[in-house]
Amino acid sequence: MHELQLVALDGGDDTEMSWQERSLCAQTDPEAFFPEKGGSTREAKKVCVGCEVRSECLEYALSNDERFGIWGGLSERERRKLKKRAV
Structure with a gap:
């Protein structure tokens, strides 16, 4: 999993944030x-x-076999269909 280096807007040091911290759902x-x-x-x-970070979220859900919830914009059923098509 790749992490992005972000520069703090207040002029401080570089701050490394994970995709989870940058996700909109974390604020919802x-x-x-x-x-x-x-x-x-x-x-x-x-x-x-x-x-x-929608693609990172979906990648995480697929690689960790998340069975519940909306991840990367897809429901459990939609992720199952996607995995079956990939096989």
Whole structure:
């Protein structure tokens, strides 16, 4: 996994932030990303569309076999389909 070096806007030293720290979902209600069975994933996916680390998030979910929640803009079902197509 690659991490990006960011320069602090206050002119301080370089600060290394992981993709999780840069994710938009980290600044949002986590409940939206883990809806009840049959619940809407729409709000979470809206957040993912504008997230700069969406691909890192999806890569993490696929490589760690995350079975719950919205990761990289995809639901559990969508990730399973993606994995089956890749095989």
